[in-house]
Amino acid sequence: MDYLELRNSFLSELHGVLNTVELQALRSKYTGKKGVVTQKLKAMAAAPKEERAALGKAVNEIKDFIETQVKEKETALSKKDTRSYVDLTLPGAYIKPGGRHPVKIILNEIIDIFVSMGFAVEDGPEVETDYYNFEALNIPQNHPARDMQDTFYIKPQGAESPSHSNVESNIVLRTHTSPVQIRVMEKRKPPLMFIAPGKVYRCDSDISHTPIFHQVEGLMVDEGITFANLKAVLEAFLHIVFGPDVPVRFRPSFFPFTEPSAEVDLCCFACKGSGCRVCKNSGWIEILGAGMVDPRVLNMAGIDTEVYSGFAFGLGIERIASLRYGIDDIRLFYEGDLRFLRQF
Numbered sequence: 512m513d514y515l516e517l518r519n520s521f522l523s524e525l526h527g528v529l530n531t532v533e534l535q536a537l538r539s540k541y542t543g544k545k546g547v548v549t550q551k552l553k554a555m556a557a558a559p560k561e562e563r564a565a566l567g568k569a570v571n572e573i574k575d576f577i578e579t580q581v582k583e584k585e586t587a588l589s590k591k592d593t594r595s596y597v598d599l600t601l602p603g604a605y606i607k608p609g610g611r612h613p614v615k616i617i618l619n620e621i622i623d624i625f626v627s628m629g630f631a632v633e634d635g636p637e638v639e640t641d642y643y644n645f646e647a648l649n650i651p652q653n654h655p656a657r658d659m660q661d662t663f664y665i666k667p668q669g670a671e672s673p674s675h676s677n678v679e680s681n682i683v684l685r686t687h688t689s690p691v692q693i694r695v696m697e698k699r700k701p702p703l704m705f706i707a708p709g710k711v712y713r714c715d716s717d718i719s720h721t722p723i724f725h726q727v728e729g730l731m732v733d734e735g736i737t738f739a740n741l742k743a744v745l746e747a748f749l750h751i752v753f754g755p756d757v758p759v760r761f762r763p764s765f766f767p768f769t770e771p772s773a774e775v776d777l778c779c780f781a782c783k784g785s786g787c788r789v790c791k792n793s794g795w796i797e798i799l800g801a802g803m804v805d806p807r808v809l810n811m812a813g814i815d816t817e818v819y820s821g822f823a824f825g826l827g828i829e830r831i832a833s834l835r836y837g838i839d840d841i842r843l844f845y846e847g848d849l850r851f852l853r854q855f
């Protein structure tokens with residue numbers, strides 16, 4: 512390689528240099544100990560005496576040229592390109608850790624309490640058939656009890672609108688976790704003692720209702736189960752969650768799948784019972800529905816009602832979370848406002 516070639520090849524490589532690391536590598540390739548230019552200097556010793564002076568001049572010129580170019584490039588890079596530097600002394604970017612959603616915190620707590628009482632945990636589909644969501648729970652088609660729960664119907668593929676008329680093919684977003692009672696009773700025989708936590712859906716929205724919410728279903732079926740067992744389990748549960756002094760009331764109610772039925776209310780946290788907008792001036796907040804499983808439902812699931820009886824309940828988790836945290840509008844749980852969510 513003659514000197515012109517050497518200079519040109521250096522310049523073209525220099526042109527492609529993007530950062531100081533590459534620049535130092537290029538410099539040592541040419542003028543480092545084993546560099547091309549250094550080799551040429553060494554080779555001078557073997558050249559005829561009369562040529563040495565001219566050779567030395569040329570090599571030194573190219574060496575100076577390379578050093579000058581490297582310095583200029585270094586200055587240009589330090590002004591322009593800082594991306595190539597990794598400053599290991601800089602503090603790292605802080606990523607705020609996520610947190611559990613308040614509803615999930617309460618849900619896990621509730622599951623733990625029932626598991627500690629000996630309940631198993633079961634699961635069921637959120638997209639449910641009309642049969643499990645209504646029929647098998649003693650809520651026939653066209654029965655007024657269907658109005659108790661505003662239902663989201665799923666539009667079957669190809670259909671123009673969701674069908675309400677054909678029970679066989681109706682698909683719904685489950686309106687409660689009670690269908691899991693039937694699914695488990697069909698699979699397993701008593702004694703049964705389980706809870707079924709999960710999401711449920713209703714076309715409903717105000718300060719105490721959201722379209723998606725969570726329930727925990729509970730079912731206990733065995734010989735000799737009575738309402739006293741139901742009351743004992745629920746009172747023990749509520750006193751663990753809210754403390755032993757919180758006023759709890761069992762109010763007679765109606766569910767097509769339990770007889771007798773009750774709703775359970777807790778004293779309103781906001782007004783302590785005197786009546787306010789949160790409790791709709793009643794002084795109480797309804798948190799669950801419960802009752803003795805209707806023998807018709809047990810029969811439909813193939814359980815001998817001469818031998819077995821059972822109780823069931825369905826807790827509203829958002830209501831429990833709002834009572835625990837003193838939240839006066841449960842829609843806040845689902846607005847995704849981090850200022851709200853970071854408080855838990």
Ligand code: FA5
Nearest residue numbers: 687689715720721724798799800801823824825827830
């Ligand atoms: C039921 O859903 C029954 N399946 C409960 C049940 C189970 C009764 C087993 C008997 C035996 P209800 O519609 O009342 O019942 O709802 C139960 C609880 O869910 C209510 O007490 C309330 O706490 C909560 N809840 C109901 N609708 C909503 C809603 N839209 N948003 C938030 N929570 C709700």
